[in-house]
Amino acid sequence: MEQVAAFEVSDPGILTTIQDLGRYGFSQFGVPPSGALDTFSLRVGNLLVGNREEEACLEVTLMGLKIKAMKEVVIAITGGDLSPALNGEPLEMWRTHLLLEGDAITFKKVKAGCRAYLAVSRGLVVPKIMGSCSTYLSGNFGGLEGRPLRRGDILYTLDIPSSLDKLGLRFPNDWIPSLEKEALLRIIPGPQDRHFTEKGVQTFCSSSYQVTPQCDRMGVRLEGPKIERRSDVEESIISEGLISGSIQVPGNGKPIIILTELVTGGYTKIATIISTDLPKVAQLKPGDQVRFKPISIEESHDLLKEQEDRLKNFKEILQQR
Amino acid sequence: MGLYPKTIFYPMGDRGFLLEFGDEISREINEKVRRMALAVQAEAIESVIESVPTYRSLLIIYNPVILSIEDLKKRLKKIEGGLQTTPLPEPKLTHIPVVYGGIYGPDLEEVAMYQQISPEEVIQLHCSKPYLIYMIGFMPGFPYMGELPQALATPRLKTPRLIVPKGSVGIAQRQTGIYSMESPGGWQILGRTPVELFDPEKDPPALLQMGDFVQFYQISEKEFHDWNSQSA
Known part of the structure; x- marks a missing residue:
């Protein structure tokens, strides 16, 4: 299908990458999933502009991105509130907007959260590598030449007129995730929770941890009370698979939340954050606080079903338009 | 157990x-x-x-x-x-050329000293048998292989390096592996291979797979440099 230039990057900001829902099925070759950290926001953004929910979007980190529309396009911005603006005027998030040729979109300063998603009607077009458009930064592939956006980059979309019937469409207000200064992250204990003392597990579940500057697409290092380890087990384990949300505790007793650019690891994992709370992790930035709360598998599956039902409902609302 | x-x-x-x-x-x-x-x-x-x-x-x-x-x-x-x-596929044996020592294998002398053998003996031992690929992980295409002869078992570096060049062949305890990409790392580096272990455009993207075997053999510095121009 023909593609057409949709945006020119005037300023890439701190870090902007192209992401979709990730690259699955290649971990046996050591390839991690990559993909949007806040998949909920990416999916909603795509649905708003009339795309399939897995289409490639921009993942904008913190601030500084400025792009200029090279044609008429329909967009939606979801995720963290990075003060998006259209030609300098504040732009409402979680709804569709029509941009005209020459319009500029900027993300000037962080109001809440850490990452915003910009979805474009018809999606962003980059070559699919192993079935996905996601940028894998440390592997240098996927997205736009395996790297963050640069000044002067041109972003392409498919050359089909935007569906203007979706204009002005909003995602229901009470379904938009709220971003608190202290995130409560629900966890399923294990698989190596038994490597820690009862006191250690207690410390982990009752303390507040602070996000350190070591916070990127691979993981989030936390600072806070040391988690006590049993003295009769080794600090490291035989390397095994990781999943987004795995919480590793290395020798220093400070937890690290694993995100989407890692595939295996040899540190003990005290717990795993449930998938419906991963969007909250994506919105953490240095200085933010987190707490952990254990829940049961059944509860976590109910929460996931609830989220999927909402998205299904929203799709039905869209189809009725 | x-x-x-x-x-x-x-x-x-x-x-x-x-x-x-x-x-x-x-x-x-x-x-x-x-x-x-x-x-x-x-x-x-x-x-x-x-x-x-x-x-x-x-x-x-x-x-x-x-x-x-x-x-x-x-x-x-x-x-x-x-x-x-369930039948298992017949294991494949891949021969991997390595230039040992010097700037390519900065830990060869150190490992030899630790084991109280000569660098040549370290190379000979490393090339003495095929190794099973237990898994691919850590980074795309990185094979975790073993078991090294007991006489080569050496602990990791006390302080990991910030940059290990792509192609570096390392050992850690009784494991040996190849850095398929430049990365930080703590394995003792014996040499470097000119062979590409990972290409995201290929299917499968990794040269080596779990369950297959690798046999290392020594090449000269000149062969290392000529490698990719020859095979191209």
Whole structure:
């Protein structure tokens, strides 16, 4: 299908990458999933502009991105509130907007959260590598030449007129995730929770941890009370698979939340954050606080079903338009 | 303890299921991981989106909205019950050329001193037999292989390097591996291979796969530099 230039990057900001829902099925070759950290926001953004929910979007980190529309396009911005603006005027998030040729979109300063998603009607077009458009930064592939956006980059979309019937469409207000200064992250204990003392597990579940500057697409290092380890087990384990949300505790007793650019690891994992709370992790930035709360598998599956039902409902609302 | 009489199923969050088959690095346990990974792939369970085979466990990533954890566990147990009859593909042997020592293998002398043998003996030992690839992990295309001869077993560096060049061949305890990309790392580096281990455009993207074997052999610095121009 023909593609057409949709945006020119005037300023890439701190870090902007192209992401979709990730690259699955290649971990046996050591390839991690990559993909949007806040998949909920990416999916909603795509649905708003009339795309399939897995289409490639921009993942904008913190601030500084400025792009200029090279044609008429329909967009939606979801995720963290990075003060998006259209030609300098504040732009409402979680709804569709029509941009005209020459319009500029900027993300000037962080109001809440850490990452915003910009979805474009018809999606962003980059070559699919192993079935996905996601940028894998440390592997240098996927997205736009395996790297963050640069000044002067041109972003392409498919050359089909935007569906203007979706204009002005909003995602229901009470379904938009709220971003608190202290995130409560629900966890399923294990698989190596038994490597820690009862006191250690207690410390982990009752303390507040602070996000350190070591916070990127691979993981989030936390600072806070040391988690006590049993003295009769080794600090490291035989390397095994990781999943987004795995919480590793290395020798220093400070937890690290694993995100989407890692595939295996040899540190003990005290717990795993449930998938419906991963969007909250994506919105953490240095200085933010987190707490952990254990829940049961059944509860976590109910929460996931609830989220999927909402998205299904929203799709039905869209189809009725 | 070795291979568990009964596989342990650990939930890993709401979408992960970790199947642990044993508690050590052994060929028997690793072969079971591989059999199970292949059988799960062949079964193509609709809710399974990823399986991560490693030394002694298999991580399954699934969508619980499609299939409940209880039903998934039943399916996996059934697959496990039929494993003995699953044929394994014939292992492939890949010969990997390595230029040892000097700037390519900055830890060769150190390892020789640690083992109280000569650098030539270290090279000879490293090339003395084919190694089993237990898993690919850490980074795309990085093979974890073993077992090294006991006379080569050397601990990791006390302080990991910030940059290990792509192609570096290292050892850690009784494992040997190849850095398929530039990365930080703590393995003792004996040499470097000119061979590309990973190409995202290829299918499969990794040159080496779990369950196959690697035989190292020594090449000269000149051969190393000529390698890619020759094969191109």
